[in-house]
Amino acid sequence: MTKRVIFLDRDGTINVDNGYITSKRDWALLPGVADAIRLLRDGGYAIAVVSNQSAVAKGKCTIADIHELHALMRDELVRHGATIDAIAFCPHAAEDGCSCRKPRTEMVVEIERQVGEQIDYLRSWTVGDKTSDMDFGRALGTRTVLLTSRYWTDKDLSPKPDSICESLAEAAEVIIAKEGGN
Numbered sequence: 001m002t003k004r005v006i007f008l009d010r011d012g013t014i015n016v017d018n019g020y021i022t023s024k025r026d027w028a029l030l031p032g033v034a035d036a037i038r039l040l041r042d043g044g045y046a047i048a049v050v051s052n053q054s055a056v057a058k059g060k061c062t063i064a065d066i067h068e069l070h071a072l073m074r075d076e077l078v079r080h081g082a083t084i085d086a087i088a089f090c091p092h093a094a095e096d097g098c099s100c101r102k103p104r105t106e107m108v109v110e111i112e113r114q115v116g117e118q119i120d121y122l123r124s125w126t127v128g129d130k131t132s133d134m135d136f137g138r139a140l141g142t143r144t145v146l147l148t149s150r151y152w153t154d155k156d157l158s159p160k161p162d163s164i165c166e167s168l169a170e171a172a173e174v175i176i177a178k179e180g181g182n
Contacts, residue, residue, distance in 0.1 A: 002120035005111070006040050006175070007142065009102075009128030010051035010089075012149055013168055014073065017129070022061035024072055032169030034080030039172045043179065045124075046085040048111045049073075050136070052102050056091035063091055086114035103135030123179070125162075127171045134161045143178075145171040 011017040016028040037047055049070075055061045070087050077084060088110035090100040100106040112119055126137025129149035134157075137144040144161040147168070165171040 001117060002123075003115055003117040004045045004179075005048050005085075005115060005119050005124040005142075006045045007111070007124065007126040007137065007140070008047065008049050008168070009130065009133045010049050010073070012129035012151075013127055013133075013147060014049065017149075020055040020058075020060050021069065022055050022065055024069065027069055027072055029073075029076050029080075030168065032167055034077055034082040036168040036172035037077060037082035037084070039176060041083070043176045045175075046115050046117075047083070048086040048088070048115065049084055050102065050107045050111065051087075051089045052132070053089045053091050054093045054101075057093035057096060066091070086111045088114075103132045103139055105136060105139050108140060125175050125179075127168060127175075131156050137161075145174065147171065 008014060011021050014030060014033050015021065016030060018026065021027055041047060053066050056063055056066060066089055074084055088107040090098060090107060092098040092101050094101065121141040124142040125145060126133060126142045127145045129147040130151045134144045134146055145163045145165055146161040148164065148166050163174050165174060
C-alpha cells in the first residue's frame, strides 16, 4: 500500500514569513491554512512539513527552539481541526553542503518513517514559496505548486511549476480539483 503526501514548506506556506522564525513570538498561522490542510487530508493525503531552518546553523536559535515552534504549529492547527502527519527539517546553512537541505531530498527518509507507509511520489504534491521547494518536489517526482512570494520572479521559473497560487488555501483547491479524493 502506498500513501499520497502533500509536502509543505513551513515559513511562507503555513505561517507568516518575516525572515527567521526563531521563537513563539515570531510565529503566526496564515489565514486559511487549517481549512486547506483539512481539505487535503479529507482528499486522502498525508501532510508532511519539510523545512530548511538555517537559523540553527547561524546561531539564531537551537534545534530545541525549532521543536518548540513545531509543537506550537501542531497545537495551533489542532485547535483549528487540522493535523500534520510528519515534520522534518534541515538545520544546516546553505554553504554546509549537507544532503538534507532542500532542494536535496534526504528529509524524505524521516518523512517516510513518520508516515509509516511507502509514499506514492507520482501522486503526491509539493507546495512552497521558493524555487528550491519546486526543485525538491521535482527531485522527488511530485507535482508542484509555487506560492507567490518575494523570493522569485517569472524569470526564475524554469521549468515552471504545475501551478502557481496565492495561498495554501488556493493550492489545496487546485490539488483537489486536479486529483480528486481517495
